[in-house]
Amino acid sequence: MTTANPFLNLDYEPALESLGDDYFDRVAAAEFPQHTLRFRNDDVLQQLGLDPQQISETDFIEAFGQFQAREPFLALRYHGYQFGEYNPWLGDGRGFLYGQIRGTDGELYDFGTKGSGTTPYSRTADGRLTLKGGIREILASEALHHLGVKTSRCFSLIETGEKLWRGDEPSPTRSSVMVRFSKSHIRFGTFERLYAIKRPDLIQKLLDHVIEIYYPHFDNLTDKYLQFYTELVQRTAELAAQWMSVGFCHAVLNTDNMSITGESFDYGPYAFIETLDLNFTPAYFDYFRRYRYSNQPSMCKWNLEMLQRPLSTVLSQTEMAVSLDTFDKTYHGTYRRRMLQKLGLDDKRCDSFDAHATDQLLTLTLDFLQKTQIGYHTFFAELRHQFSSLWCTDAGHILRESSLIAEYSAQLETWRQLYNQLLQKDKPESIQQRLKSHNPCTVITRPTIEAVWDPIAIENNWQPFYELLASLKNP
Numbered sequence: 001m002t003t004a005n006p007f008l009n010l011d012y013e014p015a016l017e018s019l020g021d022d023y024f025d026r027v028a029a030a031e032f033p034q035h036t037l038r039f040r041n042d043d044v045l046q047q048l049g050l051d052p053q054q055i056s057e058t059d060f061i062e063a064f065g066q067f068q069a070r071e072p073f074l075a076l077r078y079h080g081y082q083f084g085e086y087n088p089w090l091g092d093g094r095g096f097l098y099g100q101i102r103g104t105d106g107e108l109y110d111f112g113t114k115g116s117g118t119t120p121y122s123r124t125a126d127g128r129l130t131l132k133g134g135i136r137e138i139l140a141s142e143a144l145h146h147l148g149v150k151t152s153r154c155f156s157l158i159e160t161g162e163k164l165w166r167g168d169e170p171s172p173t174r175s176s177v178m179v180r181f182s183k184s185h186i187r188f189g190t191f192e193r194l195y196a197i198k199r200p201d202l203i204q205k206l207l208d209h210v211i212e213i214y215y216p217h218f219d220n221l222t223d224k225y226l227q228f229y230t231e232l233v234q235r236t237a238e239l240a241a242q243w244m245s246v247g248f249c250h251a252v253l254n255t256d257n258m259s260i261t262g263e264s265f266d267y268g269p270y271a272f273i274e275t276l277d278l279n280f281t282p283a284y285f286d287y288f289r290r291y292r293y294s295n296q297p298s299m300c301k302w303n304l305e306m307l308q309r310p311l312s313t314v315l316s317q318t319e320m321a322v323s324l325d326t327f328d329k330t331y332h333g334t335y336r337r338r339m340l341q342k343l344g345l346d347d348k349r350c351d352s353f354d355a356h357a358t359d360q361l362l363t364l365t366l367d368f369l370q371k372t373q374i375g376y377h378t379f380f381a382e383l384r385h386q387f388s389s390l391w392c393t394d395a396g397h398i399l400r401e402s403s404l405i406a407e408y409s410a411q412l413e414t415w416r417q418l419y420n421q422l423l424q425k426d427k428p429e430s431i432q433q434r435l436k437s438h439n440p441c442t443v444i445t446r447p448t449i450e451a452v453w454d455p456i457a458i459e460n461n462w463q464p465f466y467e468l469l470a471s472l473k474n475p
């Protein structure tokens with residue numbers, strides 16, 4: 001069918017569909033009573049080579065709210081370990097793969113929905129996404145993206161005019177449908193399901209597909225499966241370090257929420273920390289604090305270990321165990337580099353000359369933030385705003401003007417001396433630039449999200465939300 005709607009004329013590639021029906025169910029989208037476009041991601045349009053000026057609101061609504069003139073929609077099948085227990089009753093219960101499309105970078109991307117209606121995996125639930133849930137996912141993914149975290153993006157959010165009932169939102173609450181733009185919707189749990197149903201043939205076929213598309217540099221190697229697992233370990237360790245440094249707590253690191261590309265996605269009960277509280281646990285239903293802030297690296301590692309079971313049908317578990325052992329080194333290296341950048345230091349130079357001093361500085365900084373429980377983001381924003389070249393010449397000037405730390409100033413003496421020593425070795429302009437690019441002024445802590453949700457809920461005022469989004473672009 002030819003149409004004027006640019007979304008319907010894109011060259012969708014049936015990459016996953018071509019694997020055959022063992023991996024998904026063909027489903028239909030729900031019909032919604034209303035369609036109001038609340039968010040469109042013009043950055044992503046450009047990534048696809050589309051001119052935002054040429055794309056209208058109607059184009060978005062027809063394609064991603066009414067789901068016109070396109071098929072098949074594929075609800076992907078998967079299982080997963082949820083809070084440590086194996087759950088075979090999962091799968092896309094409120095979403096489907098809408099289509100796969102190449103970006104201008106030559107990479108293949110997925111459009112996947114959330115809130116588009118029931119599927120064979122909805123169990124007793126409604127297949128819907130609340131408007132607030134959609135807004136929270138937009139804010140998380142946009143914030144993380146601009147903080148340099150590898151993440152899925154929201155492509156569109158359309159309010160759909162239904163009333164939904166939820167235990168964790170005042171109900172009835174408003175409904176929406178989202179389209180997400182991600183590297184892949186194949187999850188660790190996609191492999192776990194194939195292992196549970198005893199289909200090693202399908203595991204190998206899917207693995208070949210994953211390597212061909214997402215790890216093509218290994219495609220011709222004889223040990224490509226092991227190379228893939230090793231790189232996935234590294235990508236996941238880097239992702240965990242990215243979350244930890246920006247103070248993000250995902251909150252539901254179940255294996256069905258872990259991407260086979262090492263990208264972050266599924267922003268449900270997540271929260272950014274406000275202080276360096278290692279036990280911070282955003283999900284109220286996480287009774288044992290399994291997914292607390294500080295446990296994220298070890299949970300990612302545990303998930304990678306569970307993935308060894310399905311992969312053991314094509315790979316030696318002993319070799320995978322050796323690869324998994326590289327997790328800690330990659331995690332600590334990435335975390336250290338990112339934290340030094342937050343302190344305005346050149347992480348590369350620190351590696352070569354001052355490894356001991358920088359490690360000590362980092363330990364002192366983290367100890368201070370943990371003991372005092374002063375604002376994590378406020379502290380780093382304060383470095384950004386108060387920095388002056390005097391800090392490089394005289395330790396006494398460091399944060400001297402800061403009311404935030406005034407009462408703790410004495411505790412910071414050793415820290416100041418060490419910081420000054422390391423700052424001396426760099427140009428003030430470079431330090432200032434690093435402090436600026438690694439420490440955002442706006443962080444979407446819970447109060448910040450509530451502050452933009454309230455005007456929407458009370459008087460349908462979207463302005464604060466759009467302003468907050470704009471501020472995330474220029475952290």
Ligand SMILES: Nc1ncnc2c1ncn2[C@@H]1O[C@H](COP(=O)(O)OP(=O)(O)OP(=O)(O)O)[C@@H](O)[C@H]1O
Nearest residue numbers: 090091092093094121122125126127128266267268
């Ligand atoms: N409202 C709902 N209706 C139907 N199924 C749901 C609903 N909410 C969650 N599920 C299903 O419950 C399981 C776990 O949900 P989870 O919140 O991790 O994923 P999700 O947020 O729905 O989707 P994604 O992981 O793609 O972001 C999945 O199988 C999901 O499809």
Ligand SMILES: [Mg+2]
Nearest residue numbers: 256257265266
């Ligand atoms: Mg999920």
